[in-house]
Structures are given as C-alpha cells and as structure tokens.
Amino acid sequence: MFVAIRNTPRDYAWGSTTDIAGFLGVEPSGGPEAELWLGAHAGSPAQIVDPAQTGGASDLAAWIQFDPHTALGAESAAEGRLPFLLKLLAAGGPLSLQAHPTPDQARAGFAREEAEGVPIDAYDRNYKDAFHKPELVVAVSETFDALSGFRPLGEVRDILELLRRADASDAAPAPGALDLLEQHLDIGLADTVEWLLRDGRGEDTGQAVWVVERVVRLARSREAEESAYADSFATVVDLSVAYPGDPGIVISLLLNRVRLRRGEALFLAAGNIHAYLHGLGIELMAASDNVLRGGLTPKHIDVSELLEVLDFTPMAPPRLEPERASPGVLTFRPDVPDFVLHRVEPGEGGSSSIELDGPAIVLVEGDAVRLEGALGGVDVPRGGAVYITPDEGRLSVSGRGVAWIATNG
Structure with missing residues (x-):
C-alpha cells in the first residue's frame, strides 16, 4: 500500500526561512522552518492525506497503533513502532552542541527518570524515551557545514x-x-x-x-x-x-569542522558531539528524542550526564561513503539495525529498483517520480512524501526526480 503523508515544518528559531519551502516547491511561511518530520514519532507524527486508506487514522502513529500488521508488516508488528525517523533539516544558523546515548544508556536513563517521577516534558528531563538516536545526514544544498567529533x-x-x-x-x-x-x-x-x-x-x-x-x-x-x-x-x-x-x-575549536558537498554524508554514532551550522540536508535517525546538550543553547545542559555519554576519542570527520548498489541507486548504510537510506535517481526514461525488507518512507526532490510495487503504484510530485507498507516488496522508481527512501536497516 502507498499512503500519501505530509507534515508542517517545525519553526525552531535556527531554521531557514526559505530552504524547506524551496525543496517542497511551495511558498515560504515567512518564519523559520527548521525540520520537516516524516515518521511516527509522537513529537510530530506525519499526517495521513487520505484517512480512508488507514481505517480513519489521521496520522502515522495512530495507524501503527491501530493496525500494526498492515503498517509495519508481520515481522515488525510485535515491536509496535517504526524504528526510524526521516527529516528534512534546514539550518539557517547553528544548532546546539549535542550528543546521543547508546541503547544501554538510553534504557537506563529513561528508567531512572521514570522512577524519579520527572515529568516527560520537564525542562531538565534528559531521556524522553528508552531508545538510542544514531543519525545520518546527507547534504542537499551545495554545501552543508557542521561540527562533528573531537579533533x-x-x-x-x-x-x-x-x-x-x-x-x-x-x-x-x-x-x-x-x-x-x-x-x-x-x-x-x-x-x-x-x-x-x-x-x-x-x-x-x-x-x-x-x-x-x-x-x-x-x-x-x-x-x-x-x-x-x-x-x-x-x-x-x-x-x-x-x-x-x-x-x-x-x-x-576542539571539534572537527566539516563541510559536506551536495550528496556527501556524515554518520553520527552514539557519543559523537556535533552541531549542524548551516545548510539543507536529508536526516535519517533512529526514532528517538534523547538529546544531551553541550552548549550553544538556552536549553537544559546536564554536564554530568553529558560527560557520561560523550566519546572523547579523537577522530577524523565521520564521513559515510555510499554503496553504488545498482544504476541510479546510492545506498547509505551505517552499522546500525534501525535504518538505511537510498538515494534513487533513475533519470529520464530510466527505471531503478530496490528491495524493501520492511516499511519505507519516500520523499521526492526535484521532478515527480513514479513508484511501482508488487501490489500497486503511485505518482509522487516534487516535495511529496509516501509511506509504503512492506507487502509492496521490490520497489521500482522511474521519472526525472530524486527519491530519498528510508527503510529498516
């Protein structure tokens, strides 16, 4: 099943006023537009364009809760959650310095704060859930600037x-x-x-x-x-x-100063201290909201917890080279089970395909694309987004646009 989804960009102060609108092909709102969330995370679940497709569920989180076998497939239904979150991120100014926990740190931190009775929306809450949050970002703008890891x-x-x-x-x-x-x-x-x-x-x-x-x-x-x-x-x-x-x-000054060119990527593992500085990128991460901040923010900084999470091992910038899986397909595959990202550009008159092992989310850049699966197909315009159920199996992409496809690792 192909289910059209959409969302409203989040208006964080550091967001660009033009980049997300330009990508989507719509008029800017006039204010900062920082992140477009496409996933089932409770913080901003994607809205379903036609709820009649999903038994009346109006957003992706509600549909997964209502019908996990259809939305996630039999293998993932028991877990009951979409393990990844796809974002379009537009940094008009610097984000906070931050790092994310390992799975063990996330489980322990969440359990501790739950036991202490810290409200989930409290200013000084560190762990909003029990999951880790590795991140992948790929530059869509001509350059994308960041700080990442200790020099x-x-x-x-x-x-x-x-x-x-x-x-x-x-x-x-x-x-x-x-x-x-x-x-x-x-x-x-x-x-x-x-x-x-x-x-x-x-x-x-x-x-x-x-x-x-x-x-x-x-x-x-x-x-x-x-x-x-x-x-x-x-x-x-x-x-x-x-x-x-x-x-x-x-x-x-202790961190790597990184400039990505269009199409280049960084993978930010647990403990990596980082901050995005400027640019438009496709960001894919585990579906979590656990952030330990380390400066450049008015938000809460828990120095002791941050020091427990940070990896102080000096490193080169953690660039991730894509696999050239097949003609027109670049695959960004970090060493985590939560997600993988495909960039599919079949070109005019061509067709490219990938195998889906689980649910997927597609965001289209540039011109429209045609998506075909085992059970159906759909035309997706510039800036359009679609959720794909696992039963579609092998996905074929044609058209002149670029399909960014997030799916299970």
Missing part, C-alpha cells in the same frame, strides 16, 4: 599555537587565558569540556568566561583568518554573535 590532538595543539601567535601580536596581550586553557588540555579533553561548561555558565561564572572572550577576540586576528584553520576561527566568530559568551564557542 586529533595534534590539530588542537596547532590551533592553540596559532592563538598564542595572535595573542603575542595583539595590542593588549593576555597569555594567561591561553595558559589556563592549555593546563586543562594537558589533563585531557574531558577535563577541558567539563571545566568550560561548569565554570563558564550560570550566575557563578569563573575564569572560563575570560577564556571565551579572549579566544573570540583572537579569532578575529590576521593570524587566525589566514591560517589552515580559518573556517574554524570564522565559526568561533559566528557562534559568538549567535551565542555571546557561551562556552560552546571554545569547545567548537
């Missing part, structure tokens, strides 16, 4: 040396701020992050505030602007405008 320590030392040169050339040198930062780096990344977050936030702020102010000043220097890390220093300046004085500004 190799050699790069952090190079950045600190550039800051020292800039400080020595400054009209009012203040090397003590960089000395303080280096003392914590000598202990380790975990100590540095904890010190910045605990000492640089709230009413009783300490020396970390001075370090943040000093780093922002030095990031505007010629030495910084002309260095190999010019993008990272420019990000510091941009973040200081969006979140003045926030300790996440300095934390950003």
